[in-house]
Amino acid sequence: MAITTVLFDLDGTLLPMDQELFTKIYFKNLAARLAPLGYEPEKLIDTIWKGTYAMYTNTGETTNEEAFWKVFLSIYGEEAKKDEPEFEKFYQNEFVKAKDGCGFNPKAGKLVKELKEKGYKVALATNPLFPEIATYQRIQWAGLDADDFELITTYENSNYCKPNIDYFKDFLSRIDEKPENCLMVGNDAYEDMVAQKLGMKVFLLTHSLINDKDIDISIYPNGDFDDLRDYIMTL
Known part of the structure; x- marks a missing residue:
């Protein structure tokens, strides 16, 4: 057929x-966006990798978005939910810099x-x-x-x-x-x-x-x- x-x-x-370069630029700029809010870069990047793993291994009980934020908030506390708009601003403004890795x-x-x-x-x-x-x-x-x-x-x-x-x-x-x-x-x-x-x-x-x-x-x-x-x- x-x-x-x-x-x-x-x-x-x-x-x-170039996945390595793309990831490097992505994390560098995301860390810079969130640093003024008190997010230490190394811990932030480690947390994002853990959230990524939760999405990667998701078996269908939740959306990948929910799986990611469950991990993120388990590490930073529920009050970190208020910072979600900063992620949105990052994607609106700085994410385009990662295009240099493409x-x-x-x-x-x-x-x-x-x-x-x-x-x-x-x-x-x-x-x-x-x-x-x-x-x-x-x-x-x-x-x-x-x-x-x-x-x-x-x-x-x-x-x-x-x-x-x-x-x-x-x-x-x-x-x-x-x-x-x-x-x-x-x-x-x-x-x-x-x-x-x-x-x-x-x-x-x-x-x-x-x-x-x-x-x-x-x-x-x-x-x-x-x-x-x-x-x-x-x-």
Whole structure:
């Protein structure tokens, strides 16, 4: 059966990214924003990593947003909830500096537009560890718009993260698609390619490859955006 829907990862896929540099800039500027409120940088960064882990391992009982803030407030106390607007201000003002840790590939946006013109449904299966405001900004950095996608996962609207297979089950349920009709495109040999276990076709983009588990990537269709386009046309 021909595919009808293409799911794209964002960071390292549609948006080229040096993860180490991006993370360094992100934490530096977030710490600077919150320091005047009494947040010591090292403890703050450690807390955010702990909150991230809570989202990453979320099994569906809460949204990822709730999972993050439960950890954050357990460390800083309930009174820290009043500082949540400062996070919003950070994303409105300083987060854009992290763009310096990202690249730009015009072929990404071009392919998304082409697929939509050909009648494919296109959705953004980015790991929902960031709030909507930060996710939508990164979409723009990639030369795209939120309206280009049927669904975009953010920490507000998601209860799971990749590589949990329930993330993909929930995603497909929300766009009303069957696995066999879908192609998952990503740059992580584990977190993205695990979608194959659900019956989805997969394609591994190798320009910003993440392969922490040393998986033999030859078992997956892989290559650059030109290779991806050619592959889709064969399905």
